[in-house]
Amino acid sequence: MSKINLTINGQPVEARAGMTILEAAESAGIEIPTFCHDPQLVGVGACRICVVEVEGGRGLPAACVAPAGDGMVINTESEKVVQARKANLSLLLANHPLDCLTCEKSGECKLQDYCYRYGVAETDYPGEVKEIPFEDSNPFYERDMNKCILCGKCSRVCFEVNGAGAIDYAYRGFKSTIAPAFEEPVENSPCVFCGMCVDLCPTGALNPKLSKGLGRAWEIDKVKTTCPYCGTGCNFYLEVKDDKIVGVTPDYDSPVNKGNLCVKGRFGWDFVDSPERLTKPLIKKEGKFVEASWEEALELVASKIKETVDKNGPEALAGLSSARVTNEENYLFQKLIRMLGSNNVDHCARL
Amino acid sequence: MTAKPKIIVGLGTCGIAAGGQDVYQAIEKALAENNIDAELTQTGCIGACENEVLVDIQKPGQPRITYGKVPPEEVGNVVTEHIVKDQISRDFVLGKIGEGDLPAEYEDIPVFFEELPFYQKQNRLCLRNCGFINPEIIDEYVAREGYEALKKVITTMKPEEVVEEVKKSGLRGRGGGGFPSGLKWEFTMKAEGDKKYIVCNADEGDPGAFMDRSILEGDPHSVLEGMAIAGYAVGADEGYIYCRAEYPLAVKRLKLAIEQAKEKNFLGNNILGADFNFDLKVKEGAGAFVCGEETALLMSIEGKRGMPRPRPPFPAQKGLFDKPTCLNNVETFGNVPVVFLKGADYFASIGTEGSKGTKVFALTGSINRTGLAEVPMGITIQEVVYDIAGGLPGDGEFKAVQVGGPSGGCIPKDLLHLPIDYDSLTDAGAMMGSGGLVIMGLDTCMVDIARYFLTFTQSESCGKCTPCREGTKRMLEILQRITTGEGEPEDIEKLKTLGDAISSTSLCGLGQTAPNPVLTTLRYFQDEYEKHIFDKRCPAGICVDLLIYAIDPELCDGCRRCVKACPVDAISGEKKEPHVIDTEACIKCGACLEKCKEEAIKLQS
Numbered sequence: 001m002s003k004i005n006l007t008i009n010g011q012p013v014e015a016r017a018g019m020t021i022l023e024a025a026e027s028a029g030i031e032i033p034t035f036c037h038d039p040q041l042v043g044v045g046a047c048r049i050c051v052v053e054v055e056g057g058r059g060l061p062a063a064c065v066a067p068a069g070d071g072m073v074i075n076t077e078s079e080k081v082v083q084a085r086k087a088n089l090s091l092l093l094a095n096h097p098l099d100c101l102t103c104e105k106s107g108e109c110k111l112q113d114y115c116y117r118y119g120v121a122e123t124d125y126p127g128e129v130k131e132i133p134f135e136d137s138n139p140f141y142e143r144d145m146n147k148c149i150l151c152g153k154c155s156r157v158c159f160e161v162n163g164a165g166a167i168d169y170a171y172r173g174f175k176s177t178i179a180p181a182f183e184e185p186v187e188n189s190p191c192v193f194c195g196m197c198v199d200l201c202p203t204g205a206l207n208p209k210l211s212k213g214l215g216r217a218w219e220i221d222k223v224k225t226t227c228p229y230c231g232t233g234c235n236f237y238l239e240v241k242d243d244k245i246v247g248v249t250p251d252y253d254s255p256v257n258k259g260n261l262c263v264k265g266r267f268g269w270d271f272v273d274s275p276e277r278l279t280k281p282l283i284k285k286e287g288k289f290v291e292a293s294w295e296e297a298l299e300l301v302a303s304k305i306k307e308t309v310d311k312n313g314p315e316a317l318a319g320l321s322s323a324r325v326t327n328e329e330n331y332l333f334q335k336l337i338r339m340l341g342s343n344n345v346d347h348c349a350r351l
Numbered sequence: 352m353t354a355k356p357k358i359i360v361g362l363g364t365c366g367i368a369a370g371g372q373d374v375y376q377a378i379e380k381a382l383a384e385n386n387i388d389a390e391l392t393q394t395g396c397i398g399a400c401e402n403e404v405l406v407d408i409q410k411p412g413q414p415r416i417t418y419g420k421v422p423p424e425e426v427g428n429v430v431t432e433h434i435v436k437d438q439i440s441r442d443f444v445l446g447k448i449g450e451g452d453l454p455a456e457y458e459d460i461p462v463f464f465e466e467l468p469f470y471q472k473q474n475r476l477c478l479r480n481c482g483f484i485n486p487e488i489i490d491e492y493v494a495r496e497g498y499e500a501l502k503k504v505i506t507t508m509k510p511e512e513v514v515e516e517v518k519k520s521g522l523r524g525r526g527g528g529g530f531p532s533g534l535k536w537e538f539t540m541k542a543e544g545d546k547k548y549i550v551c552n553a554d555e556g557d558p559g560a561f562m563d564r565s566i567l568e569g570d571p572h573s574v575l576e577g578m579a580i581a582g583y584a585v586g587a588d589e590g591y592i593y594c595r596a597e598y599p600l601a602v603k604r605l606k607l608a609i610e611q612a613k614e615k616n617f618l619g620n621n622i623l624g625a626d627f628n629f630d631l632k633v634k635e636g637a638g639a640f641v642c643g644e645e646t647a648l649l650m651s652i653e654g655k656r657g658m659p660r661p662r663p664p665f666p667a668q669k670g671l672f673d674k675p676t677c678l679n680n681v682e683t684f685g686n687v688p689v690v691f692l693k694g695a696d697y698f699a700s701i702g703t704e705g706s707k708g709t710k711v712f713a714l715t716g717s718i719n720r721t722g723l724a725e726v727p728m729g730i731t732i733q734e735v736v737y738d739i740a741g742g743l744p745g746d747g748e749f750k751a752v753q754v755g756g757p758s759g760g761c762i763p764k765d766l767l768h769l770p771i772d773y774d775s776l777t778d779a780g781a782m783m784g785s786g787g788l789v790i791m792g793l794d795t796c797m798v799d800i801a802r803y804f805l806t807f808t809q810s811e812s813c814g815k816c817t818p819c820r821e822g823t824k825r826m827l828e829i830l831q832r833i834t835t836g837e838g839e840p841e842d843i844e845k846l847k848t849l850g851d852a853i854s855s856t857s858l859c860g861l862g863q864t865a866p867n868p869v870l871t872t873l874r875y876f877q878d879e880y881e882k883h884i885f886d887k888r889c890p891a892g893i894c895v896d897l898l899i900y901a902i903d904p905e906l907c908d909g910c911r912r913c914v915k916a917c918p919v920d921a922i923s924g925e926k927k928e929p930h931v932i933d934t935e936a937c938i939k940c941g942a943c944l945e946k947c948k949e950e951a952i953k954l955q956s
């Protein structure tokens with residue numbers, strides 16, 4: 001790949017031919033704000049917050065899609081650029097509920113971050129504000145399209161990565177919004193509740209329901225783990241506050257799943273602290289499950305195995321293990337059953 | 352020369368809208384009743400739309416006589432008198448076209464294209480067949496050198512030579528951007544690809560524009576021929592015409608033309624015996640202005656939501672279905688056969704240094720002669736407005752002309768001398784756009800005009816870019832405030848700041864040019880904005896909320912009805928004496944107006 005040389009903010013930068021201005025800047029440690037850009041999606045240049053000034057060029061191109069050229073002299077924070085970004089933010093604020101105090105996204109909201117960065121406290125252009133009904137009819141996430149800044153990341157990840165294509169832009173002009181077909185609730189659309197849209201949304205427009213009220217962004221620690229649901233072994237971060245799990249965020253660097261998750265991994269973490277969760281073995285006595293100690297339970301299992309093998313031969317024995325244990329544990333389990341003389345062994349990975 | 356008398360009725364959309372079908376039927380009836388053996392046929396728009404319904408009668412050996420504004424009740428008579436008695440109706444005759452003798456008493460009938468002021472300064476290259484052929488009969492196109500250019504290109508030229516010729520002609524895109532067509536063809540020709548496409552942009556979404564429609568309705572084959580030549584040049588074997596569904600007649604005639612061209616092997620496989628295949632399809636648009644933007648248009652053909660995408664890659668590299676695609680406007684393709692029939696040098700001899708050939712304009716607004724005019728590039732606005740369009744009606748005074756539709760700008764009186772070419776218009780803050788010219792008199796409010804165009808672009812923004820979607824909304828709100836008397840001193844600055852931000856940071860041409868109508872009216876008519884904002888007056892008398900209620904002392908008989916009607920006691924005066932309204936106190940409810948029997952209460956600007 002051939003190299004190109006350009007100057008960004010007075011600093012000489014060597015980049016690969018074919019890079020966008022944004023990529024070239026990032027490779028030199030220069031950060032340019034973005035709302036609609038995501039490395040896993042096709043660039044669309046929608047939000048226009050990443051505009052930069054290119055010497056001798058016309059207008060202010062969007063860094064996320066404009067190709068970096070050899071010899072370009074670029075300024076990512078010139079007065080013109082800053083003015084344009086302020087105007088952009090001011091326009092977004094004019095059409096955005098300013099309820100940061102109670103917004104779940106506060107602290108990790110890009111709109112908030114950039115308004116802080118460019119000192120935009122309120123809009124210069126007050127006027128009509130959109131009023132789109134709040135949608136929370138599904139069990140997994142809420143859609144508050146009044147907070148949507150129409151970056152389109154949700155609809156693109158849904159189409160390009162998941163393949164569901166459940167949502168897209170609807171209407172034109174000021175009425176534009178993101179919606180499932182015919183503005184039905186998402187549960188009536190091809191949505192499979194993978195939550196990828198929720199994870200990419202830069203604002204508080206898409207919120208996981210279970211995490212509501214459980215903690216602010218800055219109170220939360222992230223602990224990397226492997227999903228316990230199936231043998232695929234997707235990685236993600238558990239969001240933890242005061243030793244309690246309060247949510248899940250994707251790990252885009254995971255070689256297994258690159259941040260993608262299914263509904264169980266993404267939204268099904270609440271079993272961990274469920275009061276209904278079994279923490280002790282149960283033995284059925286006189287038709288009822290009764291709590292028992294591990295010694296008693298293991299004793300019982302061993303004796304039943306022995307009894308079965310003695311009475312009906314090892315072929316009468318079958319082992320069914322769980323998809324929610326590790327490969328190593330499953331390996332040991334099948335070994336155990338085979339050692340006992342039976343080949344009847346399986347597990348429940350029937351997703 | 353025809354053996355039978357021939358009667359031609361203008362049945363473009365303009366003709367039909369003026370009652371052309373009724374006229375056609377009335378003629379049929381008259382011919383039958385009077386046993387007249389004549390050929391009755393139809394044609395597309397000849398440009399003089401305001402004179403529709405146009406009826407032409409040609410007797411063997413005589414010039415063709417054009418009648419205008421012929422009502423169905425009269426047309427039977429006109430036709431019968433003309434054909435049977437050689438009497439030409441002075442009430443309706445407009446001019447004569449072509450060679451032949453007329454009885455001496457009619458010698459004075461003006462020569463249509465040379466003596467009628469509407470046509471004198473026109474140069475009809477692209478519209479050469481409009482009004483002359485029946486667009487539904489391919490033989491009529493062929494009889495006027497139709498498909499000769501294609502034949503010449505396929506049989507005598509290499510693709511590179513074709514591209515070279517278009518480059519040499521200086522033809523630039525007529526769809527708005529003015530990109531050199533030869534260069535575009537060259538990029539597509541050189542692009543790597545096992546499959547390439549030609550696409551014709553027939554979306555024509557500008558309000559007030561109807562050039563492309565007239566060409567499609569009046570001479571569809573010229574567009575097909577241009578596309579086939581492009582296909583041969585760039586190596587494409589398939590093309591699409593993206594035509595707005597609101598043009599049903601154009602769609603019908605295009606489909607018919609494609610069918611007929613296939614029968615004659617001007618389209619299809621091994622065209623004219625050569626190793627060249629080219630097929631065409633019509634795709635109907637669903638009425639979004641933004642789908643005229645080339646990348647949105649391609650998405651729309653692919654069955655996706657029409658939204659512009661960033662360029663590069665340009666369609667020439669990666670277009671329809673990701674294949675190299677050469678996309679041009681209707682008028683651009685319509686000019687292509689001309690380039691090859693008359694030669695690139697001829698084409699380049701017309702126009703200015705940077706803008707070659709002619710441009711078709713749709714003339715509307717406050718003028719005497721509305722219609723379509725094809726003029727050489729470089730003609731001044733003055734000539735178009737006064738010589739061709741005949742100036743403003745009555746004693747109307749020219750104020751401005753809006754060039755290029757919602758993406759264009761308002762050009763004031765001081766710039767009437769401006770030549771119409773791509774660069775001069777852009778320098779003046781407007782743009783050629785697709786070629787709409789709306790002429791406005793003193794009774795037009797410039798703030799209101801800006802508001803009108805912005806209402807359009809705001810509702811047509813595809814919704815993708817923040818500045819375009821949100822910014823045009825705020826500009827519109829500011830304009831709405833100003834026109835209703837709620838304007839604030841800082842509004843002018845806000846409009847300029849927002850306008851600059853929107854044009855410099857939007858993704859596509861829609862956003863980049865949406866502020867033009869506001870920025871140009873601010874540039875040339877800022878005083879009018881100021882009057883609205885500071886004096887709460889609308890000098891043109893258009894913005895209703897800014898009008899003042901006043902009593903004409905000449906008419907007022909002091910009956911006091913208005914005094915009783917006024918809810919805020921703003922009217923005073925002695926009985927039987929003229930009354931006056933205190934404009935400060937008046938709340939403009941109009942109650943007095945309704946009660947005054949003498950019609951003495953007037954709205955003043």
Ligand SMILES: Cc1cc2nc3c(=O)[nH]c(=O)nc-3n(C[C@H](O)[C@H](O)[C@H](O)COP(=O)(O)O)c2cc1C
Binds near residue numbers: 525
């Ligand atoms: C919002 C928008 C609307 C447009 N509408 C049209 C249109 O209706 N017809 C057209 O030919 N070009 C239209 N264009 C221009 C096209 O994008 C494109 O430049 C043109 O069709 C290329 O053809 P040309 O080079 O022959 O002009 C539009 C552009 C924009 C940004």
Ligand code: SF4
Binds near residue numbers: 166186191193
């Ligand atoms: S949850 Fe997944 S499938 Fe559903 S809309 Fe979001 S991205 Fe699409």
Ligand code: SF4
Binds near residue numbers: 147153205
């Ligand atoms: S919901 Fe979020 S991700 Fe989707 S367009 Fe709106 S702001 Fe972007």
Ligand code: SF4
Binds near residue numbers: 857858
């Ligand atoms: S400038 Fe406007 S119409 Fe064009 S892509 Fe952006 S939002 Fe859509």
